[in-house]
Each structure stands twice: as structure tokens, then as C-alpha cells.
Amino acid sequence: MKPKITLKDIARELEVSISTVSKALKNSEEISRDTKDKIQAFAKLYNYKPNNIAVSLKNRRTKNIGVIIPDIVHHFFTTVISGIEKYANAKGYNVLVCVSNESFDREVINMELLANGSIDGFIMSLSSETQLKKDYNHIKEVTQQGIPLVMFDRVTPEIACDKVVIDDEQGAFLAVKKFIESGKKRIALVTTDDYLSVSKARAMGYEKALKSHGISLDPSLILKLPSMEVEEEAFEAFFSDKKVDAVLCVNEIFAIHAMRLVQLKGKRIPEDISFIGFTDGLLSKYAMPSLTSIAQHGEIMGEEAAKMLIEKVEIETEEEQFSTTVLQPTLMERESTK
Amino acid sequence: MKPKITLKDIARELEVSISTVSKALKNSEEISRDTKDKIQAFAKLYNYKPNNIAVSLKNRRTKNIGVIIPDIVHHFFTTVISGIEKYANAKGYNVLVCVSNESFDREVINMELLANGSIDGFIMSLSSETQLKKDYNHIKEVTQQGIPLVMFDRVTPEIACDKVVIDDEQGAFLAVKKFIESGKKRIALVTTDDYLSVSKARAMGYEKALKSHGISLDPSLILKLPSMEVEEEAFEAFFSDKKVDAVLCVNEIFAIHAMRLVQLKGKRIPEDISFIGFTDGLLSKYAMPSLTSIAQHGEIMGEEAAKMLIEKVEIETEEEQFSTTVLQPTLMERESTK
DNA sequence: TATCAACACGAAACCGTTTTCGTAACAATT
DNA sequence: AATTGTTACGAAAACGGTTTCGTGTTGATA
Known part of the structure; x- marks a missing residue:
């Protein structure tokens, strides 16, 4: 148990002032070569390191x-x-x-x-x-x-x-565009309530992409969850009575969950139904099948x-x-x- | 832009000393009710908060x-x-x-x-x-x-x-025991090099479980990766020429990877080959099929x-x-x- | 009336640095 | 010999608090 050494300790030991020690350790021009050498050697020997807190207080940084x-x-x-x-x-x-x-x-x-x-x-x-x-x-x-x-x-x-x-709107737009270009027609969106800024933007991109490809918006194809929690029943209900052939989810978890659900119902991915999620994380990479995803970098x-x-x-x-x-x-x- | 207010500011404004302010804000008995009220009200009004750095320096905490x-x-x-x-x-x-x-x-x-x-x-x-x-x-x-x-x-x-x-040895032991009890015979271990303390302990548990169930250790059933990185070729090689019916992996990623590989080769999980991984994370939960896992809490x-x-x-x-x-x-x- | 707590507050040291400014000692200049 | 300029260092303030101790003012006590 050896407590940290301070400037004061060095000053006392070497019989110089605290300011001299401080300057010497900063290689100040003010201090003679001899004194600097002596102080620096001593400091190294005792492994002196300035106290961050004191420096912070002094520098206000x-x-x-x-x-x-x-x-x-x-x-x-x-x-x-x-x-x-x-x-x-x-x-x-x-x-x-x-x-x-x-x-x-x-x-x-x-x-x-x-x-x-x-x-x-x-x-x-x-x-x-x-x-x-x-x-x-x-x-x-x-x-x-x-x-x-x-x-x-x-x-x-x-x-x-x-x-x-990231340009969330654009991300959603890209995803929906991808769906449409591969022939999908009934494209669902699984999202959270609008108060999350990113969800809102993604919903905008979704709508815009549909519109720009001449597909009218069908509100019944949008599933809005109140939070980021997965609500099993809501998913169940949504995917059993809807005929959808593509799903865009605002996060990985929703996507993985939905994929699992439709696979259990016997549908094939991506033939019967395609999926794209947001957040290109480990889950997307390792899902079965692996999930096409919008990377947020x-x-x-x-x-x-x-x-x-x-x-x-x-x-x-x-x-x-x-x-x-x-x-x-x-x-x-x-x-x-x- | 209003900079933070300090004890000194309060003291100056209220024409008392800094120590009085400090004590008053700590509700010290030394200070009269009147003065305390005045100082506390002022401090609240100007939203005074002590500077953490200064407190740290003083208290050495x-x-x-x-x-x-x-x-x-x-x-x-x-x-x-x-x-x-x-x-x-x-x-x-x-x-x-x-x-x-x-x-x-x-x-x-x-x-x-x-x-x-x-x-x-x-x-x-x-x-x-x-x-x-x-x-x-x-x-x-x-x-x-x-x-x-x-x-x-x-x-x-x-x-x-x-x-x-966690008792890593016991974790591995539990997993292998589970395999054996469900009739598995050729149980593989996918791990990293021994220098990782946890990998070593897990390998010990693996060996112990085999031994205690009268199964002799087959070193060819152990795949040792040099790091936590997934090495595609090593996996490929290991799983193509070995006949294994169960695999214990020291982490989720290895397990998910291996599962994917054997599934692509047409094997069924868990009928043909069972899997258990360490780290009970999201990947285990959402894998297809979901992965039995040793929770590390x-x-x-x-x-x-x-x-x-x-x-x-x-x-x-x-x-x-x-x-x-x-x-x-x-x-x-x-x-x-x- | 002299003494003495109790009360309420202030002065100052301290935490460990940084930095400004002052100055002793000596050399160089005129 | 007086002035000036360097060099090399120390004193002290400052950062923003906490805490110990000292002290002037009360009112109560003997």
C-alpha cells in the first residue's frame, strides 16, 4: 500500500518549491537543465502522475x-x-x-x-x-x-x-422500394407509436415510397405497438388475418419475431413473404433466414x-x-x- | 448562457461568509434558522449545485x-x-x-x-x-x-x-449432462484457446461430465479457435468430416454459426444434432431454432x-x-x- | 456585577494542481 | 560604479468546495 505521490512530496524531498516541481515536469524553460533532470528523474522513479481531479478543478476541464x-x-x-x-x-x-x-x-x-x-x-x-x-x-x-x-x-x-x-425516411423508402421492385404489393409496416422521432420518420418514408410507386396507403397494413416491447398477441392478431407479402419493421427484434411467427404458420421467407428490419445488428446477421436490414452505422x-x-x-x-x-x-x- | 453559481457568489450576494453558506446548505446546527432559510431560498432560486470536482478534490472521493x-x-x-x-x-x-x-x-x-x-x-x-x-x-x-x-x-x-x-465448469457440466441424458454420444466442444480463463474452466467441465458418465474423451471432437473471431473454414472443416450428434459452444456466436452450417447441410436440430451455447443473450432467444443456453446472469x-x-x-x-x-x-x- | 455557556458566524487551512508575478543573484554593458 | 538584463527559482492566488477552530455577542447564573 503506497499512496500516490504528489507535487508537494517531491518538492519536500528535493528541497525545492512546488512551483519549481510543476514547471520542471512540464519541461518549462524557466527551470535549469540540472534541476529539471533531477526532478524528472525523481518523478519517474516514484512514478508520479498528476491527480486528474486537481487538474480538472484548476483547468475547468x-x-x-x-x-x-x-x-x-x-x-x-x-x-x-x-x-x-x-x-x-x-x-x-x-x-x-x-x-x-x-x-x-x-x-x-x-x-x-x-x-x-x-x-x-x-x-x-x-x-x-x-x-x-x-x-x-x-x-x-x-x-x-x-x-x-x-x-x-x-x-x-x-x-x-x-x-x-441517419436519414430514417430514406431508409424506409429504400426498403419499400426494394419490396416493390421485387414484385411485392401488400407491404406492411410494424412500428412503434409516433412519439418516437425515428418511428415517425420511418413511417413517412414508407408512405412516400408507396405513393411514389402508385400504391395507395392501406392503414390496416400498419401495426403500431405502444412501446419497444414485443406484444405477442398484437403480432399474432396482425399476422393471422392480414394477407401481406412483405413486412418492414422499425427494429430487428420486431422483425425476428414476426419472421418466426409466419414461419411457424408455414410460410416461406422470402418467397411468400419478405422481411426488412432496421438496425443491422447481430440478430439480423444470424437470423434464420438472415434478415435484410437497413444499416444505421x-x-x-x-x-x-x-x-x-x-x-x-x-x-x-x-x-x-x-x-x-x-x-x-x-x-x-x-x-x-x- | 448563465454560468454556474458558486458558494462564493451566494456569499457575496447575501453578505455572509462562504463557510456560512456551505454550512447553511448542509443544514448545519451552527447556523440560525433565519440565515439558513435565506440562504437555502437563494440557492434554490438560482439553482445552486455544488461542483462535483471541487467536492471530489476535497473529500478525496x-x-x-x-x-x-x-x-x-x-x-x-x-x-x-x-x-x-x-x-x-x-x-x-x-x-x-x-x-x-x-x-x-x-x-x-x-x-x-x-x-x-x-x-x-x-x-x-x-x-x-x-x-x-x-x-x-x-x-x-x-x-x-x-x-x-x-x-x-x-x-x-x-x-x-x-x-x-459464474461456475463455468459446472455450466459446461450441466450442458454435457443434458446431452448425455437425452441419448447423445458424440459430443463436440467448440471453444477458444486455453489462455482464456473461462474457456479453460468450461473445457474442464466438459471433460468431467464425459468422464463421470463413462464416455471417453475424444480430442478430435474438440474444436479450438485461436480467438473469439469466427473462422469460417475451421468450422466448415470440423463439421464436414466429424460425425457429431451434439455440440457445446463457449459462446452464442459460435453456436449460431455452427447451427446455420449444419442446417444448410440438411441436418435437423435437435433430432440429428443438438446444440447448447454459453451466454444466454438475444441471439439464443431469437435463433431458429432457439438455442438452449447456459445463462451467465x-x-x-x-x-x-x-x-x-x-x-x-x-x-x-x-x-x-x-x-x-x-x-x-x-x-x-x-x-x-x- | 462579574463569569460563563450557548449561539451564530467568520477566518483560514486544506485538497493538488497551474500560473502569474516578484526577486535574488549574477553577468554584461556603458 | 551604476545600470540593465538574464537566469532560476519561490510566493501566492486561484479553481470551488469542506471543516476546524476562534471569537464577538447574548442571556443566564452565582
């Missing part, structure tokens, strides 16, 4: 960035974290992860906790409850304090900040968000100039479509 | 715990984080996540970075490279500094600290690790008393076995 996500078990979010980590670490930043668990209250608590000096900036994706409540005061407060913020994926126009999203999204944030953190100008980066989704074709 | 994991996209680890987060947040701690990405160097860098005051304690799982190199100096240094450490899942006897693991593991750590962090005694919690794995039976 923590080199930490706070990430608030709705759910960490969801594959998409982990890929985003992965991207954030990668970029942030390369720039010497640590990543503080907080999970809101789709809860408004936890989102507020986490933000307030981190906002009190623990981090230099936020990267976040809204919890579903927050999007439902439309209460963004906790976020506004943070931005008003001048803490840089980047939102990704689940964003809102009500907050002025940098954003990075989470890792790139994370890197981009981290890049935008760190830029804002390190720049000192006061002018508020925000931008939104829109990533293009890509369709990963697999066995569930032909 | 950050209320942060550092988590270092090999990989964040791996479902098991995210469930562990989830558990850690849950317990830690309830106790008022933040979680700093760093990903070593299975690299020794990144593990070292991350630990050194966090050890300099950013966190009160570590929770970690070894990177595969570290287990391969058997170089634990960076970890020893941290423990020697008196920073509490809890290791989970991928641990080593070389470090004296609290640990939480990641969330519980995370909660337990956080609990052990925070206990150590908050206790002040010097005595070093370490314990290892062994969680019992459970077999989640699904369609891939009968």
Missing part, C-alpha cells in the same frame, strides 16, 4: 464526456458507444456512460449529476418517455449553462444543438458525434452555430428478401 | 467507479454493465466505462488514466491479450495504491482482490460486483480480506435440445 443513452443492451446503442469511445480515447477523453433506461426521471437525474462539473460535454439520445412527455427543460438548462451537447438518433427540433442522425454515428462534441468543447468562441449531420442508411441485402 | 471491459458490443458485457449501473446509480455513483477492445495496451492505458484520481474503484474483466501475456503489473500497481478492485468473469488467481464469476454479476466494490470503497479499514462470489449458471432449455 475534465477530459470526460458524458453519454446518456436509453438502453445499453440494445445493440445499436452499444455500437454508437463503441464509436464514441474510439474517437474520444484517441483524443484523450474518457467516456462516462449513463443509462436512462427509457425513463424521463433517470434521464434528468443523470444529466444533473454529470452537469455539475463531471464532464465537458454531453452526447445523448432521448429516452422514449422524454419524447412522449416532450419536456426538455433539463436539456435546455444544460445548454444554457454553456455545456456543449450533441444529440444522436433520437433527437428533437426543440433543442438547438449539434445533431447526428452506429459506430460512424458515434465517432461523428464525438468529433462534433470535442470540437465544440475545445473551441472557445461564444458564437452558437449548430449543424446536423445526416448519415445515409444502406440496405444490407440478405436472405429475407429476394 | 469521486463517487465514480471505473469499469474496464474487453468489448462492449458483446451482449454479456452489456448486461453486466447494466447491473453495475443499476446498483451504482442507486448508491449515488457514476459509471465510467472504458473498453480495452481485447488489447493489453489499451487496458493499461485506460487503467492508468482512471487511476489518477478519476475513480474510487475498479470493476474489470481481463482482455484476452492480457490473459495471453499473463502480465498483470498494471493491475498490481493499482491495488498496491489501495484502490479497490473487483474482477468479474475473466479473472486471474495472480491478483488478490474480490472476484465474481450478467446483470446479477454486475450488481454483485458493484456491491462488493462499493462496500470496499466506503469501508475505511486497512485489513485486506478478499472473497470470491461464485454464481451458479442455469440451463435455459429451448428448441435446440430435446
Whole structure:
């Protein structure tokens, strides 16, 4: 048990002042070669490392960035974290992860906790409850304090900040186009309620693609789940009385679930019914049959968000100039479509 | 843009001393009701929140715990984080996540970075490279500094600290027992090289179960992959020339992969060949057929690790008393076995 | 009336750095 | 010999809190 050595310890031991030690370790011109050599050697010998907390307090910079996500078990979010980590670490930043668990209250608590000096900036994706409540005061407060913020994926126009999203509408459009071009006519959409920004955009893309191909919208072909939870009965009911030949799902889980259901009913994928999901994760890759999927490029999204944030953190100008980066989704074709 | 208000600001505004403000906000007995009311009202009005960094510096406590994991996209680890987060947040701690990405160097860098005051304690799982190199100096240094450490899942006897693991040997034993009891004879094991502590234990359980049921070990039925990467050709080769009727895989991915392969070869699961995997994640649940799996209870593991750590962090005694919690794995039976 | 708690508050040290500014010692210049 | 300029270092303030201790003002007590 050897406690950390401090500047003061070195100063006492070498009979110089604390400031001399500090400067010597920074290789300051002010200090003579001899003294620097002596101090640096001593510091290395005792493995001196400056205390991050003290440095943070002094510099008013923590080199930490706070990430608030709705759910960490969801594959998409982990890929985003992965991207954030990668970029942030390369720039010497640590990543503080907080999970809101789709809860408004936890989102507020986490933000307030981190906002009190623990981090230099936020990267976040809204919890579903927050999007439902439309209460963004906790976020506004943070931005008003001048803490840089980047939102990704689940964003809102009500907050002025940098954003990075994929073109969800375009993603859905691509998927439906794919269906239509392979001869499908009765194309279903399985989605969540509209309050989730991304679901809304995807529904728009779905409608647009139908319209632009001269297919009229049949509202009975849209299944809206109240949350991201899979509701067995709703699926059961929807797929037993509808005659559909293609299904677009707003996430992997819905898609896998639906595929399983129709396969048990004896239908063949993709001959009888095709599937496309959002979020190109492990589930899509390993499903049987593997699932054609709209890749959201989470890792790139994370890197981009981290890049935008760190830029804002390190720049000192006061002018508020925000931008939104829109990533293009890509369709990963697999066995569930032909 | 309104910068944060500090004690000093309040003191100046209300014409009292900083110490009075500090005490008043902590509801100290020393301060009169009147003054406290006035100060507390003012603080609430201006939404005063103490600066975490300053408090940390003073108290030498950050209320942060550092988590270092090999990989964040791996479902098991995210469930562990989830558990850690849950317990830690309830106790008022933040979680700093760093990903070593299975690299020794990144593990070292991350630990050194966090050890300099950013966190009160570590929770970690070894990177595969570290287990391969058997170089634990960076970890020893941290423990020697008196920073509490809890290791989970991928641990080593070389470090004296609290640990939480599942009984991997028992997990494998259960799986093989299940195979044997349902009449399987030629039971394969798909694993990674032995340097991964968990793989080793699982192989032990596999051998033990065979032995205790009077089946002799056939080394040709063991496929050892050099890493966690799926090597297509190795799988292909292994499954084309071996006659196996059951396969135990040390993770989900291997299992899903193998299942797909044998299904393409026209075999039926579980009639012709049964499968069991480790890590009871989404993939197991949604595979076709769904995969019988040994649940590692990641969330519980995370909660337990956080609990052990925070206990150590908050206790002040010097005595070093370490314990290892062994969680019992459970077999989640699904369609891939009968 | 002198003494003494109790009360209510402030001064100052402290956590471990960084950084500005002041200055002693010496050399170089006129 | 007086002035100026370097060089090499130290003192001290600052970051934003917490906490110990000291003290002026009361009212009660002997």
C-alpha cells in the first residue's frame, strides 16, 4: 500500500518549491537543465502522475464526456458507444456512460449529476418517455449553462444543438422500394407509436415510397405497438388475418419475431413473404433466414458525434452555430428478401 | 448562457461568509434558522449545485467507479454493465466505462488514466491479450495504491482482490449432462484457446461430465479457435468430416454459426444434432431454432460486483480480506435440445 | 456585577494542481 | 560604479468546495 505521490512530496524531498516541481515536469524553460533532470528523474522513479481531479478543478476541464443513452443492451446503442469511445480515447477523453433506461426521471437525474462539473460535454439520445412527455427543460438548462451537447438518433427540433442522425425516411423508402421492385404489393409496416422521432420518420418514408410507386396507403397494413416491447398477441392478431407479402419493421427484434411467427404458420421467407428490419445488428446477421436490414452505422454515428462534441468543447468562441449531420442508411441485402 | 453559481457568489450576494453558506446548505446546527432559510431560498432560486470536482478534490472521493471491459458490443458485457449501473446509480455513483477492445495496451492505458484520481474503484474483466501475456503489473500497481478492485468473469488467481464469476465448469457440466441424458454420444466442444480463463474452466467441465458418465474423451471432437473471431473454414472443416450428434459452444456466436452450417447441410436440430451455447443473450432467444443456453446472469454479476466494490470503497479499514462470489449458471432449455 | 455557556458566524487551512508575478543573484554593458 | 538584463527559482492566488477552530455577542447564573 503506497499512496500516490504528489507535487508537494517531491518538492519536500528535493528541497525545492512546488512551483519549481510543476514547471520542471512540464519541461518549462524557466527551470535549469540540472534541476529539471533531477526532478524528472525523481518523478519517474516514484512514478508520479498528476491527480486528474486537481487538474480538472484548476483547468475547468475534465477530459470526460458524458453519454446518456436509453438502453445499453440494445445493440445499436452499444455500437454508437463503441464509436464514441474510439474517437474520444484517441483524443484523450474518457467516456462516462449513463443509462436512462427509457425513463424521463433517470434521464434528468443523470444529466444533473454529470452537469455539475463531471464532464465537458454531453452526447445523448432521448429516452422514449422524454419524447412522449416532450419536456426538455433539463436539456435546455444544460445548454444554457454553456455545456456543449450533441444529440444522436433520437433527437428533437426543440433543442438547438449539434445533431447526428441517419436519414430514417430514406431508409424506409429504400426498403419499400426494394419490396416493390421485387414484385411485392401488400407491404406492411410494424412500428412503434409516433412519439418516437425515428418511428415517425420511418413511417413517412414508407408512405412516400408507396405513393411514389402508385400504391395507395392501406392503414390496416400498419401495426403500431405502444412501446419497444414485443406484444405477442398484437403480432399474432396482425399476422393471422392480414394477407401481406412483405413486412418492414422499425427494429430487428420486431422483425425476428414476426419472421418466426409466419414461419411457424408455414410460410416461406422470402418467397411468400419478405422481411426488412432496421438496425443491422447481430440478430439480423444470424437470423434464420438472415434478415435484410437497413444499416444505421452506429459506430460512424458515434465517432461523428464525438468529433462534433470535442470540437465544440475545445473551441472557445461564444458564437452558437449548430449543424446536423445526416448519415445515409444502406440496405444490407440478405436472405429475407429476394 | 448563465454560468454556474458558486458558494462564493451566494456569499457575496447575501453578505455572509462562504463557510456560512456551505454550512447553511448542509443544514448545519451552527447556523440560525433565519440565515439558513435565506440562504437555502437563494440557492434554490438560482439553482445552486455544488461542483462535483471541487467536492471530489476535497473529500478525496469521486463517487465514480471505473469499469474496464474487453468489448462492449458483446451482449454479456452489456448486461453486466447494466447491473453495475443499476446498483451504482442507486448508491449515488457514476459509471465510467472504458473498453480495452481485447488489447493489453489499451487496458493499461485506460487503467492508468482512471487511476489518477478519476475513480474510487475498479470493476474489470481481463482482455484476452492480457490473459495471453499473463502480465498483470498494471493491475498490481493499482491495488498496491489501495484502490479497490473487483474482477468479474475473466479473472486471474495472480491478483488478490474480490472476484465474481459464474461456475463455468459446472455450466459446461450441466450442458454435457443434458446431452448425455437425452441419448447423445458424440459430443463436440467448440471453444477458444486455453489462455482464456473461462474457456479453460468450461473445457474442464466438459471433460468431467464425459468422464463421470463413462464416455471417453475424444480430442478430435474438440474444436479450438485461436480467438473469439469466427473462422469460417475451421468450422466448415470440423463439421464436414466429424460425425457429431451434439455440440457445446463457449459462446452464442459460435453456436449460431455452427447451427446455420449444419442446417444448410440438411441436418435437423435437435433430432440429428443438438446444440447448447454459453451466454444466454438475444441471439439464443431469437435463433431458429432457439438455442438452449447456459445463462451467465450478467446483470446479477454486475450488481454483485458493484456491491462488493462499493462496500470496499466506503469501508475505511486497512485489513485486506478478499472473497470470491461464485454464481451458479442455469440451463435455459429451448428448441435446440430435446 | 462579574463569569460563563450557548449561539451564530467568520477566518483560514486544506485538497493538488497551474500560473502569474516578484526577486535574488549574477553577468554584461556603458 | 551604476545600470540593465538574464537566469532560476519561490510566493501566492486561484479553481470551488469542506471543516476546524476562534471569537464577538447574548442571556443566564452565582
